[in-house]
Amino acid sequence: MIKKKIAITLDEQYICQLDRFVNEHVFQNRSQAIQEAVEEKLARIKRTRLAKECAKLDPTLEKALADEGLIEDLSRWPEY
DSSP states (O other): OOOOOOOOOOOHHHHHHHHHHHHTTSSSSHHHHHHHHHHHHHHHHHHHHHHHHHHTSOHHHHHHHHHGGGSSOGGGSOOO
16 A cells, blocks of 8 residues: 655644553554554444444335345256
């Protein structure tokens, strides 16, 4: 994956925590710590969005759609 440099501004308390994690060898450097934090946050946002969209679905309709193909005669299904 191509990486690009960016400049960010953080509260001093977060920088101190980052530096402590780097000193304790939790992360190799600040960049790695921030990279992982951003990845985790973006993944969480995606999961939350998916959950919200799934909550909009009608379970009865979804089950009917899922079962629709199963009602047909099974002998017409190809063998695997």
